[in-house]
Amino acid sequence: MAKGANKADFPVSQVRHYLEPGPIVLVSSALGGRRNIMTMGWHTVMEFTPALIGCVIARGNHSFELIRKSRQCVINLPTIALTDTVVGIGNTSGAEIDKFAHFGLTAQPASRVKAPLVAECHAHFECELADDALVDTYNFFIFEVVKAHAATSPRHPRTLHYTGDGVFMVSGKIISRRSRFRPEML
Amino acid sequence: MAKGANKADFPVSQVRHYLEPGPIVLVSSALGGRRNIMTMGWHTVMEFTPALIGCVIARGNHSFELIRKSRQCVINLPTIALTDTVVGIGNTSGAEIDKFAHFGLTAQPASRVKAPLVAECHAHFECELADDALVDTYNFFIFEVVKAHAATSPRHPRTLHYTGDGVFMVSGKIISRRSRFRPEML
Secondary structure (H helix, E strand, C coil): CCCCCCEEEECHHHCHHHHCCCCCEEEEEEECCEEEEEEECCEEEEECCCCEEEEECCCCCHHHHHHHHHCEEEEEECCHHHHHHHHHHHCCCCCCCCHHHHCCCCEECCCCCCCCEECCCCEEEEEEEEECCCHHHHCEEEEEEEEEEEECCCCCCCCEEECCCCEEEEEEEEEECHHHCCHHHC | CCCCCCEEEECHHHCHHHHCCCCCEEEEEEECCEEEEEEECCEEEEECCCCEEEEECCCCCHHHHHHHHHCEEEEEECCHHHHHHHHHHHCCCCCCCCHHHHCCCCEECCCCCCCCEECCCCEEEEEEEEECCCHHHHCEEEEEEEEEEEECCCCCCCCEEECCCCEEEEEEEEEECHHHCCHHHC
């Protein structure tokens, strides 16, 4: 995905389209003059409206305090073109390097939050912390997606799905069973 | 996956291998003489040890009360051979039919919980409710996987990943970047 590829507003109530299949995402954050990016695989959709995403951000991550204190982040969706960048981001610490600079990524201003978008990603979900009730016990954050942007094509980008042990599954074939769904289940 | 295919104990601390990539799962439950199966796409790994899984079970599902009252379930991993069964289970209600009988599925006794395994699935994660703090507000259950079983092959089964609108992504190619990981990150 070239930086500056055509992107359009995307309805926040439909973020499941990109996140429910379970891709690895890049979470960007900012606080004061600092900014960071982390890889994240532990997340789930929790509600359509408001558009809620629950996720685990381990306390040892440099991003943890940036996100907890700023109460904001951007969830960015990388595609396979960024595989080695995703791995690099997961294996370095924002306490030691500026990951945007180190990995040649573009920090693009967001609309609704101070955390930057990672421009090279396919889609971006600007998030505000909606509930921190489980942060102390499980490092579990519940975010509301307040603004979403996505590249206008492809509709189904090739995403990365982590299985542990350094091994990823790459998203495969798209199949529709729409005709077998009851209308209210779509 | 034929019923009775070779299955072995699987370490509960490694359930991320199957669940972190984000597949649709079948959740089985039992209470008194009742039993049910539901499809679920909103789940995330939350911890390795104890092996915690967080997931949303909407209140309107027949399974909601069975699981909340029994405080147990089994998360079963279907593969593409079960695609139409997965869709059928998601578009019917356990209030009206016995889904095991209706879809010709085998209810196999579990080891640690009273909910049955769905024998035709690739892997099974027996769960006990670990924390219901967010059930009232978000229908969000935190389960501990207390026992896991998985088919001995293939290591990477072809799973279904839901994108909404009746459309699924089928898991694709497996790629390793293990050599680029710091050992402590594996």
